[in-house]
Amino acid sequence: MPSGKVFLISGVTDMRKSIDGLSLIVAETLEMNPFSESxxxxxNRTRDKLKILFWDTNGFWVYYRRLEKGTFKWPKPSYDGAIHISKQQLSWLLSGLTLNHAKAHRPLFSLEV
Known part of the structure; x- marks a missing residue:
């Protein structure tokens, strides 16, 4: 699991792009730092392929996943091109669930005793 934030790049991406092409999307289109811990x-367009790009110490990793049957429950594009999700939502996405899985307990904040 990631040590930093997780961002879904909304819309579709050409899966022929490799590390250089994907990192350029992060840097130039999203104006984010591809060398961060994120x-x-x-x-892709048919939602059956994913690529995960992240920097680790002295080089990039690219994970590639292709589904043989079914599709990923990819969210609709956002205005800024990136959607921040939790690590749990990433696990749901990779398992074929939606980001807002109905049976999950929502996190609670600012609780007091």
């Missing part, structure tokens, strides 16, 4: 996740 994970950047890209999806």
């Amino acid at each position: 994970w950047f996740i890209f999806c």
